[in-house]
Amino acid sequence: AQRVTQPEKLLSVFKGAPVELKCNYSYSGSPELFWYVQYSRQRLQLLLRHISRESIKGFTADLNKGETSFHLKKPFAQEEDSAMYYCALKGGSEKLVFGKGTKLTVNP
């Protein structure tokens, strides 16, 4: 079974502080992992994927197969980072399995 767990429903940090949004997954094969972001009242949009190994808006995420994790990190949070973040897994089909999401609030 494919499962994505985001243990934190809410995460609050101050501007300039580091932030880490946790994501753990369960899948027996080789997954593709994604982070999607949803700003207030907007549609979900792709933030980054593990294959690309790039930094988007200062965010990075590394796939750790040993710990089955794909945590999202940013060294210095900005107020505009406040949003809902979803971790998603793609297994053998063209369906994504989403976690329940973490609402990040960056306080001034």
Place this chain on the structure above:
Amino acid sequence: NAGVTQTPKFRILKIGQSMTLQCTQDMNHNYMYWYRQDPGMGLKLIYYSVGAGITDKGEVPNGYNVSRSTTEDFPLRLELAAPSQTSVYFCASWGPGLADNEQFFGPGTRLTVL
């Protein structure tokens, strides 16, 4: 490209009424999906389609129906609306993005059933 578009943006239904949520994509994607988003529950897959004429149930299909007569359109039908169907509905498609395949989402339809 307009991407994935949905209509209406908002709708209030009375219990027992019916409605169709429209979804269109202009990217020629074969794969399309309907999700509902409830607070604290994330995204739940309702139905999906791998191409015109082919649909399949997702995680929470009860109370909904879909059809896929063309590649572009994937409407979601609610036959007898219930308060439990109050949610935000997102349509999505899967296909080539800037770098690789990705899922593209519509802007959502906020449905309230009273």
